[in-house]
Amino acid sequence: MSTKPDKPFALDHLILFLPSSESTPPTPLIPPSISANFTLTPGGLHADNLTANTLILLADGSYIELVCFNPGASSSAIEQHWWGGKHGRLRRGWTDWCLGSDVPVEELSAWLKSLGAQNDGVWKWDDAVKGGRKRPDGEQVRWSVVFPEKDDTGRGVRGLVPFFCVDETRREIRVPRDEVKTRHGCGVLGVLELTLMVGNEEILERVGKTFDALVGTGQATASEQRYRLARVVSETGLRGLGPDIVVKLATNERDRDMVGERGYAITDVVMGALADEREAGNDLRKLEGGAKDEEISDDQCVKGQRVRLDSGGTDYGGLWVQYV
Incomplete structure (x- = not known):
């Protein structure tokens, strides 16, 4: 493949690391701020036996x-x-964060490699790698992923630029489409934006060149660059509201501490929810018959309001719900 895939890349998923619970097999230890506001779907142990997951669909x-x-x-x-x-x-x-594609992985990998070869300053991607896991119900899930090229640390720019996932089994096996599992107490429907904080102008310039080649020219202001992605399912009530990748230069001590020696960090993931549905009493909390201590309250569910969930002792870099 020498040309860009016709279908725009959609945001597939985001990676949030948590401690491990003491369960067998292992599962992430879910903080109350997440369990009180989201419906959790069991994932499973990955094929390499090194990581395990739980999903928020x-x-x-x-x-x-x-x-x-x-x-x-x-x-x-x-x-x-x-x-x-x-x-x-x-x-x-x-x-980390992942973009999805439905083109054959060999073609996608070849096109991604051509970006780095033909465009000076654009980051490169490695060959495709097969992955998989077994769901708790025994169903095998298989996919291939294309990661950014490694450096001498073995990780390179993982998290700064996306990796790509192509399903080998039906996507619905990896990402179940279920009205119950996708309905959450806080009302979220999808991601509005995530921010990439970078430590210097050189990284900012390379990110811009890479994203321009991947998803098209972004919108630039004095303080940020913004790139629009597609959604897997467009009809959600969030039409025209992202998902956006926001690239910012660290300009103060807090930002510089966040990016550290690595030079960048993923921060401030904002998910969108419809204020009208919470105001009308259609949220999952009311259906379950009561609020939980860590749950977003009704007086916070105001159009335009942005509520942070990971505050205090569970700071994971910014997990927000914005009511639209």
Whole structure:
């Protein structure tokens, strides 16, 4: 494939790392701020036995993947993992993001490789890698992924630029389409935006060149660059409201601490919910017969209001719900 796929890339999922619970098999330890506001779908142990997940399925077809490392995995194996590193067991917060494609993975991989070869400054992607996991019900899930090219750390720019996923089994096996599982107490339907904070102008310029080649020219202001992605399912009530990738330069001490030595960080993931549905009493909380202590209250569900869920001791880089 020498030309860009005809269909725009859709936001497939985001990776949020959590500690591991003490369950067998391992599962992420879900904080109350998440369990009180979202419907959780069991995931499973990945084929490499190094990570396990739980899913937050969204009505727009994307999902949040809550991931933990397997406590039984060796330290050396975790250190070599693409989300690992020397302190991989301690990883917390937003870690990566994925775009979906329905073109054959060989064609997608060839096109991604051509971007780096033909465009100076654009980051490169590696060859496709097969992946999979077994669901708790025994169903096997298979896919192929294309990751950004590694550097001498083994991770490169993972999280700064996306990886890609192509399903080998039906997508509905990996991402079930279920009205119950995609209905959440806080009312979210999909992702409105996520922010990539970068530490210097050089990274900012390379991100701009790479995203221009991937998804088209973004909208630039004095403080940010904004790129629009597609949704897997467009008819969700969020039409025209993202999902956007917002690229910002770290300009203060807090931002610079966030990007650290790595030079970038994923922060402030904002999900969209319809204020009218909560005001009308159509939310899942009311159907279940009562609010939970960590749940968003009715007086917060005002159009234009943005509510942060991961505050206090559960700061994962910014998990927000915005009512539209």
